[in-house]
Amino acid sequence: MYRVGLILFHIGMVSYLASLAHSIAYVLRGSERVATRGLGIALGALGLHGVSIVVVSIGQGTVPWANSLQNISFWCWVVVGISAVVSLKLRLRILWLFVLPLVVVLLFIAMTGQKSSSPYGETVGQTFWAALHIGLIFVAYATFAFAAVTGFMYILQSHYLKKKEMGELYGKLPPLVILDRLNYGSLLAGLAFLSVGLLVGFLWLASLPEKPEGSDPKIVAALVTWGAYLAVFLLRATSFLRGKKVAWLSIVGIGVIVLSFLLVPHVIPKKLRGDGPGLVSERTAEVFGPHEVASAGMKHRLLEEPCIRHSTF
Numbered sequence: 001m002y003r004v005g006l007i008l009f010h011i012g013m014v015s016y017l018a019s020l021a022h023s024i025a026y027v028l029r030g031s032e033r034v035a036t037r038g039l040g041i042a043l044g045a046l047g048l049h050g051v052s053i054v055v056v057s058i059g060q061g062t063v064p065w066a067n068s069l070q071n072i073s074f075w076c077w078v079v080v081g082i083s084a085v086v087s088l089k090l091r092l093r094i095l096w097l098f099v100l101p102l103v104v105v106l107l108f109i110a111m112t113g114q115k116s117s118s119p120y121g122e123t124v125g126q127t128f129w130a131a132l133h134i135g136l137i138f139v140a141y142a143t144f145a146f147a148a149v150t151g152f153m154y155i156l157q158s159h160y161l162k163k164k165e166m167g168e169l170y171g172k173l174p175p176l177v178i179l180d181r182l183n184y185g186s187l188l189a190g191l192a193f194l195s196v197g198l199l200v201g202f203l204w205l206a207s208l209p210e211k212p213e214g215s216d217p218k219i220v221a222a223l224v225t226w227g228a229y230l231a232v233f234l235l236r237a238t239s240f241l242r243g244k245k246v247a248w249l250s251i252v253g254i255g256v257i258v259l260s261f262l263l264v265p266h267v268i269p270k271k272l273r274g275d276g277p278g279l280v281s282e283r284t285a286e287v288f289g290p291h292e293v294a295s296a297g298m299k300h301r302l303l304e305e306p307c308i309r310h311s312t313f
Helices: 001-027 030-062 068-090 093-110 127-165 178-209 217-237 246-262 280-290 290-295 299-304
Strands: 265-269 307-309
Touching: 001 030, 030 068, 030 093, 068 093, 068 127, 068 265, 127 178, 127 246, 178 217, 246 307, 265 280, 265 290
Parallel strands: none
Antiparallel strands: 265 307
16 A cells, blocks of 8 residues: 555646646636646645555554655645635635645655654554644644745735736736735634644643653744744734735744754653653564664664654644
8 A cells, every 4th residue: 555655646746746837837828727727636636645645654554744754745735735725715826836836845855855754653643632733733834834825925916016017927916915814814823723732732741651851842942933923923913013024924934943843853752652661663663664763873762762853843
């Protein structure tokens, strides 16, 4: 099943590229038929991508966030799903021109980069509350990414209006008021998902028999992210900041999220992994292979010390 899932994943990638090509053709030709066809291809790619995530997870016997490739793939799938809902509801065909390049680049990096294991592939990510926490965090970050996309579209449309330039995108971008509402709604939804996700995560950690010692840098980074987006949302809600300033902050915010996601370590006590007293689990070795565990320089640390890895926290 794993190979079938990879085949579906690659077909979905090609379909995303085909939809992006239709979006470019729509901008150049202005044909609604081309835009409609591109939308259909994007929805088909979304379906194939979703099925591939499920099939690969079943084939590996893990959750959809067991390694770096699956992490990025699942996150991109959520971003495309949000975009599909907005595109269908508001008939924003031009939206795919800005969403799909981000998705294609991230998926290509995930495909060509070195796959690293994730703590979510083990028991720690397979409990109900842990899975709920992780899912909510993924949706929150995907919603913030969508806010960044709408922020970029707002800045571009504002530039066209200010300079009175009649470019190829001028008549196809939505009005500034629509983009501002989409950005505001994305910030609100992302903040809500992040708040609930963090709350579930803290309740889950509190219920565990062994608690992490000291301050987890990933949790600190998540709280800083939550506080920063709360401040941006409140400034926008009170009209203290509007327009391009909020749009720029949305773009900067997703950049900070990506950096914290990739660079900030996350300390998980070895007992929380369900591997026994400091031993590498048979499940981990089966999923990632003994060579990959050893090459990552983690084998000795898994035997001797608490595991230090990355998470969406």
